[in-house]
Amino acid sequence: MNDKNIVEKLYEEAMKTRENAYAPYSNFKVGACLLSNDGEIFSGCNVENASYGLSICAERNAIFSAVAKGKREFKAMLIVAQGEAPVKPCGACRQVMAEFGDFDVYLANTKGKIEKTKVSELLPNAFGPKDL
Numbered sequence: 001m002n003d004k005n006i007v008e009k010l011y012e013e014a015m016k017t018r019e020n021a022y023a024p025y026s027n028f029k030v031g032a033c034l035l036s037n038d039g040e041i042f043s044g045c046n047v048e049n050a051s052y053g054l055s056i057c058a059e060r061n062a063i064f065s066a067v068a069k070g071k072r073e074f075k076a077m078l079i080v081a082q083g084e085a086p087v088k089p090c091g092a093c094r095q096v097m098a099e100f101g102d103f104d105v106y107l108a109n110t111k112g113k114i115e116k117t118k119v120s121e122l123l124p125n126a127f128g129p130k131d132l
């Protein structure tokens, strides 16, 4: 698959996964899809809780689900949410992304606007395994 097809596929999957978001408190549904180096796709949505602080973002759910399947190397992630501008991942998710390398990150909105960035641009000079 070429890059364009991969991004289209990730977008389609992230939009579908976003529908499963459990976001009754914020009403802000997010979907994320992660492509492993060996070509598999892992998805996540945000899951909120009545104890608000326990809520988890779509990005971290996608990464944790990939890691649970033995994947630790990634090519790209796509994240989608509503809004005029493409969604911006929170600081916690940027830190968790940085743990697993400098992969491409596509930020999208539900109208099909997509911006390409990468982990090191989202979190420059990150604290990581090399610093321990």
Ligand SMILES: O=c1ccn([C@H]2C[C@H](O)[C@@H](CO)O2)c(=O)[nH]1
Pocket: 023, 026, 028, 029, 030, 045, 046, 047, 048, 055, 056, 057, 058, 059, 079, 087, 088, 089, 090
């Ligand atoms: O990139 C983001 C930004 C926000 N959220 C979630 C957290 C919370 O459930 C809701 C509102 O912040 O959206 C994500 O999942 N990913």
Ligand SMILES: [Zn+2]
Pocket: 057, 058, 059, 060, 089, 090, 091, 092, 093, 094
């Ligand atoms: Zn987050």
